[in-house]
């Protein structure tokens with residue numbers, strides 16, 4: 001992957017059944033063979049990657065995320081985050097739903113990245129790996145530990161050390 005520190009991908013989701021029922025219209029179009037979209041009549045925006053309404057989870061993962069997981073194994077850091085208004089498809093794309101009940105091809109970024117990571121580890125038996133996982137929902141000022149099975153609410157706080165690192 002080229003050395004660009006931040007890359008932005010846009011994914012247009014299909015209209016939901018309820019939106020079709022309410023006769024909602026699509027207002028975002030892709031410009032073929034470019035990384036551009038048009039909003040409304042003439043507002044054009046360019047991104048590093050553009051995915052249309054028929055894009056698959058595999059396509060999004062393989063294009064944007066898989067190379068980052070490979071670079072992790074080489075010792076680089078990577079951050080992936082989804083942003084967008086409510087209902088735009090963040091959870092669907094990131095794969096943060098109930099993984100066990102999701103069909104293989106519908107799995108999002110998280111289960112695919114974890115699978116690739118452990119696959120790479122099993123192929124690199126000469127290297128010592130140390131994996132730590134945290135899964136926290138930040139909603140307004142409240143933090144929720146999603147790996148805490150007993151109680152979903154735990155007294156979590158965001159702290160900064162003297163170097164400005166967040167914990």
Ligand SMILES: Nc1ncnc2c1ncn2[C@@H]1O[C@H](COP(=O)(O)OP(=O)(O)OP(=O)(O)O)[C@@H](O)[C@H]1O
Pocket residue numbers: 012013014016053084085086087088089090091092093
């Ligand atoms: N690419 C897609 N293909 C098919 N369905 C999608 C796609 N993206 C999202 N959806 C569907 O759209 C709905 C809203 O998506 P999702 O829950 O992921 O949004 P969100 O951005 O996480 O919303 P919120 O911020 O409210 O949590 C869900 O029913 C989801 O299954």
